[in-house]
Amino acid sequence: MGFHRRLAPSGFDRGVGAFGLAACVMSAAAAALGALPASAAPQDDTRAEVDRLYTQAEKATEAYNKADERADSLREQVGTAQDEIARQQERINTMRDALGSLAGAQYRSGGLDPSLALLFSDDPAEYIDKAAALDRISSHQAGELRDLQFAMRELAQKREEATGKLAELEKSRKAVARHKRTVERKLAEARQLLNSLPYAERAAYDRASRSGRSDLPDLGDAVPSSARAAAAVAAARSVLGRPYVWGANGPGGFDCSGLMQWSYAQAGVGLPRTSQAQRYAGRQVPLSQAQPGDLIAYRSDASHIAMYMGNGQVIHAPYPGAPVRYDPVGMMPVSSVTRV
Template structure:
């Protein structure tokens, strides 16, 4: 990274962290009461506070994140199953071609016997009256019989393989269809949760939306401060980023400002796990697609041992993930309506840390 890039990244990091370290001035004031006869306030309940609205919006987006993980996993599995079906189809075609060749060879044997009047070759040899010819022919006959036996055995095995391939292909089609239905269900759930969250936000006035953002920052500040004060980073035993980790960080920080889009994995938009997956892919280390699979399958390390490039998994259901970049900060794709940004690593409940490489 050249000097200008380092300075730019440092400025962005300081600006982002200052938002999280300086508490906001907003308080969770109740929304103004609805005018007489209007029936309800701008978010449905006159006595609902902005902080309650914030929590409700965050909960909706978290549900959307869980559904996004389900969608991404089904998409990944569907692609894998499609690939398996293609392989099986090719194997079936090759098997059928092999059987046709074996049939042709066996047919040639049958036609040769027909041309001798249907009499077995051994009988012709015995009737020839020539002992030398009989012995020589007997050896050839044995070889021919063994060749036919091998062909019949190969045909039987090939037919059994074809039955297995067909059954496997049928099973893969059933899984593919099940995943298609899961994707459709997850997609509907994502849209439902995001629409509900956006509906809540759009019913707020501009000043209320500004206050809502301040409340969000204030909550992040409190969580980050509590996490830092807990001594989670004391000792710094994890060390510096590896060369691979540094490449992953460079990719992720290079995407700051790109929008969050559910199911997206770049290059112009990302969801949380799409960003971490593509960052590590750019570093030469393929990792699973979803935050839950990244948590389940990647090696785990303690928070006290984490180093830049490691991935921090959030919430008890592993529904969010970000990349640790050092100094108590992460780069992540937060949620719909937000862009890839730098945030405090402790600004959300940490489930654990995983290390791709």
């Protein structure tokens, strides 16, 4: 995802350290706006609050993505369980029909007491043959009954599991809606605060927030670690300038993890949906060894993620109002580097 604010100097030496988001914000504000007089402190506080709201919205968006991914998985599991229940029910119906036929045959062939049947039989040898067949039918019927009982127990278990998954799905749906409301509320609050700034302050803040490179920066001569990484890099570059859309994974818009997922999907690689899961989608390497295509996770909770492009630059989807763009790798504290 990514609602962070700008901007630390580029280069690996700013990639890790104790600087929090607020420090990045304030250094960006100072660079964009210059030294502010004491009377500008309220606007300073407003900008800091906007950044805090964007960060909270970013975390809520990743929670939304996680819940939505879980809901999709549960829907698939519920569908599979319902198909299995239908097949099991059909099997039980077939077994019941077969048992009914056996019971009818037993009644027709063995309804009389065996001694009386022998007395009335015209051919004792024929009776003995029938009795032997009846014994085999009874034995087979007992086996079929045992199979039916087992199948019915299995069906009851599958129904119980499906009921549990349906309840979990409903819980996940509610979580999705809750996280969505949180994101929307935080973004609305941020927009309201921005609109409260004087026009000049708001315009300067907007320029600072969009100061990522729109042209192609010098990415150096580093090469991707693999063909799939090279394909993902090419895909990410192809959507430079596309809008940030929270909860989206392309191609018309992206949030931060959506951009990583879509870019690697173009390379034939399936990534998880959230930045927290993406940080574990490969082998972790030191930041000093980063190569184009590596995933750079930010903050200790990995609530933001970008793709390393070379020469201390990443490409990412920052936050609403800021399109897919290049930024220095050290724009926020780096928590991990993952080679997919």
